[in-house]
């Protein structure tokens with residue numbers, strides 16, 4: 413691969429990127445830069461996020477700028493304020509040895525007058541968000557007659573965010589002999605449409621496989637019931653104590669909700685979404701960048717502006733509406749040669765989508781089980797032990813206090829000391845998980861329903877709780893597991909009615925089930941579990957049986973068997 417100076421870039425630019433620590437061009441830079449330096453052809457460049465697209469167009473465009481003119485020559489359009497500012501910042505650092513170059517960022521939510529003033533001072537490159545650029549063009553604050561090149565950066569994302577009208581309007585106004593460059597991670601249909609309409613014989617440059625995810629990202633799926641999403645999220649976060657990542661939600665509201673809950677539950681997490689003021693967003697992003705914040709809960713749009721390279725995890729709290737977006741999300745981890753994990757929390761109904769995703773990224777998802785309380789505690793404890801083993805001890809600083817500490821702890825032996833130090837950190841954790849039922853794998857539960865087991869060995873039971881107590885099949889299975897302490901009791905048909913419930917379970921557990929249930933309570937009710945009449949032949953004759961049972965039950969013959 414060539415070096416920067418072999419691509420035809422002028423010395424000032426090579427020097428500037430060397431200062432930034434860029435040693436050699438990335439593949440997309442290698443392909444795009446030479447073209448842009450010598451021809452004015454339109455280009456569609458597709459490459460995953462994090463592959464260096466800004467410099468790919470930025471460096472050659474800067475080189476081609478007529479520095480003697482102060483007129484606007486390049487317009488760069490990108491979806492968010494953060495990104496637009498980031499691009500301007502990047503271009504400024506590339507051009508630090510070319511003092512005559514001015515780059516101005518313009519975006520909504522900030523004084524338009526100030527932005528107009530800085531454009532008037534003479535700015536050859538403008539980095540803009542679509543809405544604000546449109547405003548400025550309409551106000552004639554930007555003289556578009558001198559614009560030579562328009563760059564659509566993160567074009568797919570701009571369309572996702574509903575900027576189609578703005579883009580059309582901008583592209584309609586800029587002189588036709590302009591050069592149009594389109595940079596994107598994916599090429600959805602509506603983008604192809606825009607390209608066809610506004611670009612002339614574009615050169616297609618693709619780096620890596622189109623629409624595929626980064627190589628060193630593992631994709632994990634946890635199936636849960638929708639209502640268990642949050643619990644699953646917490647458990648997953650607990651299972652990865654050193655997590656540094658983004659939790660993606662679909663809406664601003666969901667984002668705020670989840671972040672609030674996490675914060676409430678003691679996690680180092682905060683929300684990032686469009687309802688926050690720019691000031692608030694800046695604070696959150698800075699905290700996250702310098703790792704004071706470990707988990708960011710964000711919408712796709714808001715997270716776009718973040719340039720962070722060492723994320724350990726991406727968590728899809730909900731899958732994105734547009735599956736292409738998943739590539740963006742997961743592409744945020746596993747960067748710069750590091751490995752990363754992209755986690756999806758999904759329900760069984762989303763299996764079709766997952767299949768589609770696997771196809772898109774051409775990788776298989778690994779199905780995971782939500783960690784049990786025990787697994788989490790173990791992981792956390794060993795994480796602590798590892799930390800103790802690896803901690804750097806500043807002997808000089810602690811020495812002064814040591815004699816007194818030794819004296820105080822003198823009466824404890826080694827075992828006692830270790831037990832105590834583990835407990836200091838973990839009592840809360842252990843306490844929390846001690847009384848928490850583990851999440852069931854909904855797929856396993858489903859298999860149990862569909863009689864994956866041998867039905868002839870089932871006994872039918874009557875139980876005195878029902879829809880009234882909001883009993884659901886999964887909850888019932890949870891109850892069976894919790895009360896008996898056994899996880900694999902085969903369960904057959906479950907029939908939750910208005911006032912009571914019938915269910916089938918492995919006959920060999922009949923005695924155990926009765927013992928376990930009949931002393932227990934559920935939502936303030938004392939449970940009654942009886943062996944019920946076997947349903948034979950006519951399936952679902954349950955109603956009749958039910959009536960009889962209810963009568964028996966109401967008459968107070970609680971402890972009598974309904975069978976035979």
Ligand code: ADP
Nearest residue numbers: 434435436437438460461462463464465466467
């Ligand atoms: P993209 O727009 O493709 O998502 P960026 O242009 O934002 O990617 O670049 C991603 C990161 O890689 C930035 O931090 C950038 O400074 C860095 N980078 C870009 N080009 C190089 C290079 N040639 N060598 C090393 N790092 C680079």
Ligand code: MG
Nearest residue numbers: 465466565566
């Ligand atoms: Mg980019």
